[in-house]
Amino acid sequence: MLRWLAFVLLLIASPALAREMAKPDLVLTGEITGADHQTYKPVTFDVPAGVTRLSVAFDYTGRENRTVVDLGLLDPVRFRGWSGGNKKAFFVSAEAATASYLPGPLPAGKWTLLLGVPNARPNSKATYQARVWFERTPTPLPAALPPNTFPRATTPGWYRGDLHMHTAHSDGGCVTGDAPRAPCPVYRTVLAAQAAGLDFVAVTDHNTTSQAEALAELQPSFPDLLLMSGREITIFQGHANVFGPTAFIDFRLGSRTVPTIRDLQRAVKAAGGVFSINHPAVPSGEQCMGCGWTAKDTDYDAVQAIEVANGGNEKAQGGFEGLLSGVPFWEAQLNQGRRITAIGGSDNHDAGIPHDQPTAVGRPTTVIHAEGLSPEALLAGLRAGRVFIDLDGTRDRVLDLSAAVGGRGAVMGGALTAKPGETVTFVARVAGVDPAGLEVIQDGARIAPAISAAGGFEVRMGARAGWVRVNVRDKAGRLLMIGNPIYLTVAH
Numbered sequence: 001m002l003r004w005l006a007f008v009l010l011l012i013a014s015p016a017l018a019r020e021m022a023k024p025d026l027v028l029t030g031e032i033t034g035a036d037h038q039t040y041k042p043v044t045f046d047v048p049a050g051v052t053r054l055s056v057a058f059d060y061t062g063r064e065n066r067t068v069v070d071l072g073l074l075d076p077v078r079f080r081g082w083s084g085g086n087k088k089a090f091f092v093s094a095e096a097a098t099a100s101y102l103p104g105p106l107p108a109g110k111w112t113l114l115l116g117v118p119n120a121r122p123n124s125k126a127t128y129q130a131r132v133w134f135e136r137t138p139t140p141l142p143a144a145l146p147p148n149t150f151p152r153a154t155t156p157g158w159y160r161g162d163l164h165m166h167t168a169h170s171d172g173g174c175v176t177g178d179a180p181r182a183p184c185p186v187y188r189t190v191l192a193a194q195a196a197g198l199d200f201v202a203v204t205d206h207n208t209t210s211q212a213e214a215l216a217e218l219q220p221s222f223p224d225l226l227l228m229s230g231r232e233i234t235i236f237q238g239h240a241n242v243f244g245p246t247a248f249i250d251f252r253l254g255s256r257t258v259p260t261i262r263d264l265q266r267a268v269k270a271a272g273g274v275f276s277i278n279h280p281a282v283p284s285g286e287q288c289m290g291c292g293w294t295a296k297d298t299d300y301d302a303v304q305a306i307e308v309a310n311g312g313n314e315k316a317q318g319g320f321e322g323l324l325s326g327v328p329f330w331e332a333q334l335n336q337g338r339r340i341t342a343i344g345g346s347d348n349h350d351a352g353i354p355h356d357q358p359t360a361v362g363r364p365t366t367v368i369h370a371e372g373l374s375p376e377a378l379l380a381g382l383r384a385g386r387v388f389i390d391l392d393g394t395r396d397r398v399l400d401l402s403a404a405v406g407g408r409g410a411v412m413g414g415a416l417t418a419k420p421g422e423t424v425t426f427v428a429r430v431a432g433v434d435p436a437g438l439e440v441i442q443d444g445a446r447i448a449p450a451i452s453a454a455g456g457f458e459v460r461m462g463a464r465a466g467w468v469r470v471n472v473r474d475k476a477g478r479l480l481m482i483g484n485p486i487y488l489t490v491a492h
């Protein structure tokens, strides 16, 4: 429903969707004349050191005269690809590239944009323009790709996704057709996400981002499902997802290159990533080596999210609640004054698992209120914390929370200042389920304020800073949705 609506809005808003492109670092221009007919024209340019993604957008005039220009690329050492006349824009980076092009290191020096000219009439004259972007810390999406290559809904709203899944690029396996069970190709995960009605996924294979290339190839065929590459940093002391960057992040904790967990966290921060601790309450030992979070000296101020609901845990204990739940671990951090967003993830390892079964893609779904459907907006939304977890992975359940005191207001993930003894008014908004199942949690303990039919309730500000959040349960008491807090700070 949301997806459909977003899609319609996307169509309506399409002129506004034209992507705001960053200024190119280079603009290469020139002429194509009859003399170029059936020749290759090298256009060289200098790539500086330190570039980790190179994007090119190309266009030319003269089509009315049947001028045709094909496109290829060489770096100072190697051939990097040929797209002929089939793409107007492409990118290459260390770990991924537009189909037709080869990922790999981007050496500094003379590169060549290779223009092939299958046809130029004898007296014709056309012009070409190649815009080139150099990125050193790549943004989630390449600068040069044309509008609508990726879902770019600009409508603020709730976007539903799965932030934890595995494919053939780590230990994901599935059965496809009559073939025996095999490492599960990325397209199966993407099809499962589409079938679940998700707006976005982050594919988080263990310690690698080799899945990024497959996602880049699939993305244009899934115009309303945003495909992000993440990774599950997998160390002997626990697992943490990193969302955002796709370049290598050294995970060899304890080695000379990454002496401490704080060094690893600093590297994630420097790359602009969101650091999210996964299934923190799983015991570590020979049964599941390094699964629980035991990394000593973790900088929890550099943790933006905690996976409090994990599909694998649901499967292991027959529900999201129990000893394996990450909620107590997360709430203990909140009680120390930290602001960390609770998220969920299916931890899917088999894209063929039916949607009503634990660990299916999209079960649970993390629902992020974002300014639009783009990696930048989703990561900003994750950090801001207007986020809830839909444990059954439905398409329509919503849980939101707002609060007000003394004429000031805040939404879920935000903060509000109140004087001790002041009454803070909250409103919980629930859709898709019976709001009678609302429960209110203050500083980790369930409280029982009177809740109006409209979801309103009051909390008295205590002497110390704290937080208030809501969950929703069904009539039988089963947890359906987990909400993030509104933080209360003391006014002096």
Ligand SMILES: [Zn+2]
Pocket: 232, 239, 278, 279, 291
């Ligand atoms: Zn894990």
Ligand SMILES: [Zn+2]
Pocket: 164, 165, 166, 232, 347
């Ligand atoms: Zn995992």
